[in-house]
Structures are given as C-alpha cells and as structure tokens.
Amino acid sequence: MPVDLVIFDIGNVLIEWQPERYYDAVIGRDRREAMFAEVDLHGMNDEVDRGGDFREVIYATAETYPQWRDEIRMWHDRWIDLAQPPIDHSVRLLRALRARGVPVHALTNFGIGTFEVASGAYDFLNEFDARHISGHMGVIKPDAKIYEMVEASCGCAPDGILFTDDRADNIAAAEARGWQTHLFEGPQGWADRLVAEGLLSVEEAA
Known part of the structure; x- marks a missing residue:
C-alpha cells in the first residue's frame, strides 16, 4: 500500500519519556515507588495532555499531597529533565x-x-x-x-x-x-x- x-x-x-528514571535519580527508587503508588502522576499528566494548564494542574496536585509537594512540583519546574x-x-x-x-x-x-x-x-x-x-x-x-x-x-x-x-x-x-x-x-x-x-x-x- x-x-x-x-x-x-x-x-x-x-x-x-521516563519520569520514573528521573525521580529514581533525584529522590531514590524507594521514595519514587512510594510516591507513584500514592499519587496518580501519569493521570495528572493526562489532564495536562488534554489541555489543562501545565502549572495549575501540577501545582494543584502538589497541594493535594503536601507530603510530596516539592517532588510533584518538579514535574513542572524541572519538566525538561524528565523529557530527555x-x-x-x-x-x-x-x-x-x-x-x-x-x-x-x-x-x-x-x-x-x-x-x-x-x-x-x-x-x-x-x-x-x-x-x-x-x-x-x-x-x-x-x-x-x-x-x-x-x-x-x-x-x-x-x-x-x-x-x-x-x-x-x-x-x-x-x-x-x-x-x-x-x-x-x-x-x-x-x-x-x-x-x-x-x-x-x-x-x-x-
């Protein structure tokens, strides 16, 4: 054809595109696994991919999980380090x-x-x-x-x-x-x- x-x-x-690899390097595998088990980060990213505001969606998720606030914000603040x-x-x-x-x-x-x-x-x-x-x-x-x-x-x-x-x-x-x-x-x-x-x-x- x-x-x-x-x-x-x-x-x-x-x-x-391997966010888990980035977080393993920054916060360690054990903490990364705990965070990804507790927070649907890929679902959060899907919301951005559907047109949600990049910063607002991620920062709102970070406030929902204050114990992971700094780590979740990295998805926005250091995004290019995830996508490489x-x-x-x-x-x-x-x-x-x-x-x-x-x-x-x-x-x-x-x-x-x-x-x-x-x-x-x-x-x-x-x-x-x-x-x-x-x-x-x-x-x-x-x-x-x-x-x-x-x-x-x-x-x-x-x-x-x-x-x-x-x-x-x-x-x-x-x-x-x-x-x-x-x-x-x-x-x-x-x-x-x-x-x-x-x-x-x-x-x-x-």
Whole structure:
C-alpha cells in the first residue's frame, strides 16, 4: 500500500519519556515507588495532555499531597529533565524523510505548556509539516476522535498514512481507523520499516 504521509509519535519515539528514571535519580527508587503508588502522576499528566494548564494542574496536585509537594512540583519546574534525551537516530529519520520530500506529521499526547517547553529545547520538533498536539485538540490517544481529527486535517485517506507509536493501544486504535502502523520498539526497527516501504534508502536510514 503506498504511503502518502508518515506520522511520528514523540514521547519514546523522538524523545525519551521516563519520569520514573528521573525521580529514581533525584529522590531514590524507594521514595519514587512510594510516591507513584500514592499519587496518580501519569493521570495528572493526562489532564495536562488534554489541555489543562501545565502549572495549575501540577501545582494543584502538589497541594493535594503536601507530603510530596516539592517532588510533584518538579514535574513542572524541572519538566525538561524528565523529557530527555532525544533519540538521535529517530531525529535523523525524521529529517531524512523531509529531505526526500515525504510529508511528515507529529501526533502526540502533549500539553500546551509542555510542548512549548519541549519545542524550545528541541529544534527538530519545529520541523514537521504539521503537528497534532493533544492539548490543543482536547483529546488524547487512543481515543478514536483524535485520529479522526487528524484525518480531517491532513486530507489523506487512512490507508495512505503510516504511523509509529511506542504504545500498543495507540497503534491498535490507529489500525482500527485503517492506518498503516509500526509499533516503535527502537529506531533501527523503524528505520528498517521505512526502507521496506521504499521511503528511504539504507544509507538515508542509517
């Protein structure tokens, strides 16, 4: 099936997103495990990704759990330290596709405020032909609505879209819409898929 549009997820595809690793380094694994068991930090982040105010959502959560106030506030105050490092091979693939003239979009669960921080720190996030950011869209993957919104925006037939994401539930939702998909488990596998689709040469995908 010909590919008319390639869509990248961002977290754990172009930028590593492992908050637990950050907290392990800063407060130690035992305290991190206790905090994550008590506070639904990923649920808090989903609220930001749906369009909630970056600072307000996190600081309100911190006040709800005063015993973890300083640690929860780090999710806002030191957010860029949670969202790093970039996955360099994936960034090269993004740029190689664009150099080939292949349309490349982003579809990502990202807050309005967090994406502003990320796009200021990582210049490649400003290189997409279009960016579909959940915070601006008011819905997060894997809700079918977000995929429908992307289709309406890009004007591509679903079967002409090739989408990569690191989460199986997001991939399954895209497949249900008729998209071509690749479950991202590392940049080399994604590179191999792009070569197999004829979108890049082996040299371009290196």
